[in-house]
Amino acid sequence: MSSYTRTTAGTKTIPEHFDPSALYQGLFAWYGPSGWWPGDSPLEIAVGAVLTQNTAWGNVEKAIGNLKAGGLLDLERLHRADPQDLAALIRPSGYYNIKAFRLKNLVAAVMEDFPGDLEGFLAQDTGRLRSRLLEVNGIGKETADSICCYAAGKLIFVVDAYTRRMLLRHLIIGPGWDYDDIQNIFQQGLPGRLEVYKDLHAHIVFIGKEYCRARQPRCDECPLGRWWHTG
DNA sequence: TGCCAGGCCGGGT
DNA sequence: ACCCGGCATGGC
Numbered sequence: 001m002s003s004y005t006r007t008t009a010g011t012k013t014i015p016e017h018f019d020p021s022a023l024y025q026g027l028f029a030w031y032g033p034s035g036w037w038p039g040d041s042p043l044e045i046a047v048g049a050v051l052t053q054n055t056a057w058g059n060v061e062k063a064i065g066n067l068k069a070g071g072l073l074d075l076e077r078l079h080r081a082d083p084q085d086l087a088a089l090i091r092p093s094g095y096y097n098i099k100a101f102r103l104k105n106l107v108a109a110v111m112e113d114f115p116g117d118l119e120g121f122l123a124q125d126t127g128r129l130r131s132r133l134l135e136v137n138g139i140g141k142e143t144a145d146s147i148c149c150y151a152a153g154k155l156i157f158v159v160d161a162y163t164r165r166m167l168l169r170h171l172i173i174g175p176g177w178d179y180d181d182i183q184n185i186f187q188q189g190l191p192g193r194l195e196v197y198k199d200l201h202a203h204i205v206f207i208g209k210e211y212c213r214a215r216q217p218r219c220d221e222c223p224l225g226r227w228w229h230t231g
Numbered sequence: 232t233g234c235c236a237g238g239c240c241g242g243g244t
Numbered sequence: 245a246c247c248c249g250g251c252a253t254g255g256c
Contacts, residue, residue, distance in 0.1 A: 094253040
């Protein structure tokens with residue numbers, strides 16, 4: 001008889017009662033569409049993805065507001081901008097010196113491959129886009145996947161600290177599970193629809209902020225478990 | 232006040 | 245393959 005235990009590409013197994021699709025359906029029924037990612041353009045979304053690295057979103061909003069006010073939320077202008085001027089504008093988002101270079105690096109990659117054409121860059125084959133983003137110094141898996149999913153509309157599920165922490169605390173995964181393992185759970189268990197990927201990640205972050213903070217666990221009150229059970 | 236936030240890199244073991 | 249220090253602001 002076939003086992004109900006699903007496995008990732010590796011040897012790890014996950015509990016049969018954890019169903020990403022049921023989790024999505026439950027969260028969507030409760031909260032509705034997430035509206036994520038906040039941002040008026042692919043460029044703004046990509047910039048936000050870099051600026052929000054280990055940083056509260058409220059601070060990122062201030063930084064993006066400064067970029068807009070300075071007319072720098074523009075591919076060509078970012079490419080020409082002096083890193084120090086850029087750093088001054090994004091100061092509220094923290095790590096502003098390093099993030100200024102990270103933004104410059106991202107923009108330089110776009111300009112190198114698709115000069116002046118962010119849309120073209122983002123329209124690349126999904127695997128190529130992701131690996132190209134990962135080549136950029138300052139862009140890791142979560143940032144790359146956020147850009148792929150929310151700026152480029154690719155079918156890539158974003159894994160963040162909340163996702164990992166919640167699955168750990170609910171004993172769905174063990175400490176040995178890495179980013180790709182977790183991403184595989186969702187990409188294998190979810191229907192292949194972009195809105196599902198977008199909303200589930202967004203809802204996980206929303207719940208995580210309330211119930212799954214790093215040092216003040218209130219795991220007992222976390223409502224997530226209500227929704228991921230199959231059947 | 233101290234802790235935390237939608238990470239990532241580089242150097243060390 | 246891990247483990248760690250550094251990076252920095254603003255909100256609760």
